Amino acid sequence: MLTKKAKYGLKAMAYLAGIEPGQTVLVADIAASNQIPKKFLDAILGELRNAGFVHSKKGKGGGYMLARGPSEISVGDLVRTLDGPLAPIQCASKRLYRRCEDCADEAHCAVRLVMLKARDAIAEVLDNTTLDQMRASGETSNDAVGESAGAAMDMARG
Amino acid sequence: MLTKKAKYGLKAMAYLAGIEPGQTVLVADIAASNQIPKKFLDAILGELRNAGFVHSKKGKGGGYMLARGPSEISVGDLVRTLDGPLAPIQCASKRLYRRCEDCADEAHCAVRLVMLKARDAIAEVLDNTTLDQMRASGETSNDAVGESAGAAMDMARG
DNA sequence: CAACTTGTCTAGAGAATTAGTAGACTGATC
DNA sequence: GATCAGTCTACTAATTCTCTAGACAAGTTG
Numbered sequence: 001m002l003t004k005k006a007k008y009g010l011k012a013m014a015y016l017a018g019i020e021p022g023q024t025v026l027v028a029d030i031a032a033s034n035q036i037p038k039k040f041l042d043a044i045l046g047e048l049r050n051a052g053f054v055h056s057k058k059g060k061g062g063g064y065m066l067a068r069g070p071s072e073i074s075v076g077d078l079v080r081t082l083d084g085p086l087a088p089i090q091c092a093s094k095r096l097y098r099r100c101e102d103c104a105d106e107a108h109c110a111v112r113l114v115m116l117k118a119r120d121a122i123a124e125v126l127d128n129t130t131l132d133q134m135r136a137s138g139e140t141s142n143d144a145v146g147e148s149a150g151a152a153m154d155m156a157r158g
Numbered sequence: 159m160l161t162k163k164a165k166y167g168l169k170a171m172a173y174l175a176g177i178e179p180g181q182t183v184l185v186a187d188i189a190a191s192n193q194i195p196k197k198f199l200d201a202i203l204g205e206l207r208n209a210g211f212v213h214s215k216k217g218k219g220g221g222y223m224l225a226r227g228p229s230e231i232s233v234g235d236l237v238r239t240l241d242g243p244l245a246p247i248q249c250a251s252k253r254l255y256r257r258c259e260d261c262a263d264e265a266h267c268a269v270r271l272v273m274l275k276a277r278d279a280i281a282e283v284l285d286n287t288t289l290d291q292m293r294a295s296g297e298t299s300n301d302a303v304g305e306s307a308g309a310a311m312d313m314a315r316g
Numbered sequence: 317c318a319a320c321t322t323g324t325c326t327a328g329a330g331a332a333t334t335a336g337t338a339g340a341c342t343g344a345t346c
Numbered sequence: 347g348a349t350c351a352g353t354c355t356a357c358t359a360a361t362t363c364t365c366t367a368g369a370c371a372a373g374t375t376g
Contacts, residue, residue, distance in 0.1 A: 001159065002246040002273065003334065007258075010269045027352075035260040040336055046353070059344025060350045075272055088160040088280075100165075102193045110296030111168045114233055114287055115160065121279035122246075129272055138268030161363065185323075198365055204324065217373030218321050317376105324371070334361075342353070 006082040008036045009044045013078060014135045016054065017070035024063030044082065051081045066131075075134055076126035086126060087119035094119070164240040166194045167202045171236060172293045174212065175228035182221030202240065209239045224289075233292055234284035244284060245277035252277070 011034045019025055027045060031038040045064055048054045055067045066073070076086060085093035091100040092115040103109050169192045177183055185203060189196040203222055206212045213225045224231070234244060243251035249258040250273040261267050 001243070007247060007269055014268045035262070037336060042352075056352060058352050061345070062351050085159070089165060104193070108296045110172045110292045111165055113295045114284070114292050117287075118280055118283045121283045122276055125276045125279045126272070129275075134268045134272050137271045138266045195365055214323060216323050218375070220322050220373070332363075
């Protein structure tokens with residue numbers, strides 16, 4: 001199960017993917033637009049910065065921007081950074097593998113073998129979805145836009 | 159991420175799937191064979207019993223057995239029973255859906271739309287794997303004995 | 317019935333993780 | 347140098363997970 005940290009992080013990244021390249025956005029703006037506690041988002045963006053996904057700029061006119069194009073960032077890598085392994089069980093993880101203590105014979109562990117397939121299925125989806133695809137999906141799943149147009153739209157129109 | 163509860167539960171169910179139909183097994187035996195704390199397993203099997211996956215018999219010669227054939231129990235349903243939704247995020251769950259508070263416009267939430275696809279991928283794997291398939295994969299995985307490797311292989315290698 | 321075996325239930329302890337807050341500090345801009 | 351905005355350390359509250367203790371209920375056997 002995705003934590004709120006990862007969820008907020010993904011929302012923030014989707015937001016950043018929507019601004020003009022070269023522009024920056026304030027943490028406070030991202031937080032307000034997505035109903036994320038500002039201080040919590042500070043910490044999340046800090047991690048994403050350390051992992052090289054975003055750049056930050058201090059001082060007046062500062063803020064955050066993507067470090068790479070949104071088509072070069074996969075959702076899977078973001079989730080791994082914020083929440084750890086994609087696999088349902090750590091001994092089934094490929095990039096962040098760790099043996100599980102209570103399992104005598106890993107090669108024949110039925111649970112692990114099933115979860116390995118589950119991991120592959122998840123990774124297939126998340127590693128092949130880029131940030132801009134994710135963002136685009138939110139905009140093109142259109143039904144009537146009438147109700148909540150307005151302030152929320154100048155972000156979506158990027 | 160799967161909890162130990164679900165992991166233990168799956169191991170126990172795989173164990174039960176391996177005994178003769180009509181026979182019962184002691185909780186203590188399952189616990190010892192799989193290095194599961196006995197009291198914890200008590201609770202887990204209790205939940206599985208309430209959910210109708212296993213039957214229990216009291217008194218001498220008692221124990222647990224599957225309530226249905228191991229080909230009629232899916233791994234997905236077991237995980238749902240023990241750990242809740244398969245979806246990485248609850249608003250992307252189909253059977254155990256719950257709205258998430260911090261999301262104004264669910265139909266256009268990019269995170270949710272991606273996680274919906276992830277959920278489908280996970281469910282595809284777990285709902286289409288039955289208990290006996292899971293158990294079989296553990297027995298034929300890599301140092302297969304006399305048995306034909308044909309059908310079992312495409313499952314084990316993913 | 318009595319003794320024994322085995323599952324069932326309630327309650328909760330301890331640890332880990334998650335979610336969020338506070339406040340001082342650094343560096344940039346005007 | 348005033349102000350703005352990200353950075354860092356530290357902390358807390360709440361929740362969840364993992365596991366245990368112990369009383370109790372229900373069958374089985376003699």
